[in-house]
Amino acid sequence: MTLVKDVVCGMMVDPETAPAKAVYKGQKYYFCAEGCKVAFERDPEKYLAGGGTGTHSGGHHHGH
Numbered sequence: 001m002t003l004v005k006d007v008v009c010g011m012m013v014d015p016e017t018a019p020a021k022a023v024y025k026g027q028k029y030y031f032c033a034e035g036c037k038v039a040f041e042r043d044p045e046k047y048l049a050g051g052g053t054g055t056h057s058g059g060h061h062h063g064h
């Protein structure tokens with residue numbers, strides 16, 4: 001089983017059970033909730049640009 005990162009909130013989600021997913025530029029993205037997908041689709045570049053460069057470790061909480 002491989003978990004993928006929800007680029008919006010940083011949570012790890014399982015593609016098999018992810019409640020929301022989107023395709024952007026041929027790449028699949030999975031989200032922990034519909035709200036994260038909506039946020040991603042509103043401004044994908046914002047979230048993709050932020051990835052990789054030292055994402056906050058801890059302290060950032062998101063809903064359950």
Ligand SMILES: [Zn+2]
Binds near residue numbers: 008
């Ligand atoms: Zn999320």
